[in-house]
Amino acid sequence: MSATMTLRDLRWTDVDAVVALETSLFPDDAWTAASVWAELAARPRRSYVVVESSDGELAGYGGVDLGGEVADIMTMAVAPHAQGHGLGRRLLDELVARAVADHAAYLMLEVRADNGPARKLYDSTGFETISVRKRYYQPGDVDAIIMRLKLQEVGR
DSSP, rough: EEEEEEEEEEEEEGGHHHHHHHHHHHHHTOOOHHHHHHHHTTTTTTTEEEEEESSOEEEEEEEEEEEEEESEEEEEEGGGGTTTTSSHHHHHHHHHHHHTTOOOOOEEEEEEEHHHHHHHHHHTTTOOOEEEEEEETTTTTTEEEEEEEGGGGGGG
């Protein structure tokens, strides 16, 4: 992994790389190219960022729906080879900042109950569990944990 990582807005030229990461990380419910294109078309309400290495490799991505008082993290992922280096935190901090800049009071997300590293990140950032959607992720009958961050309470 390259030592230099840059955050920047998602571009149309990133669609294939995002789909490739989606497919490797979320094989059962990966976003298609059409899904990513639809997200790009939903700007400015949807805001996406990528983490790119100095050699141009996509190491992660994330997106937020800026829907007024309540913003929603749509997706967030870090490539396996880049995990454990703080990129998830950088992505999350950027998505929080974009929600704050849009004057959201809350930031919502859902995470697989079996995704320990993501849940640890969200817990450490101040997200609280507000509900569970039983057997939401299929196949596998994995619960979805619905989490909320109160932006005004964390000094953002």
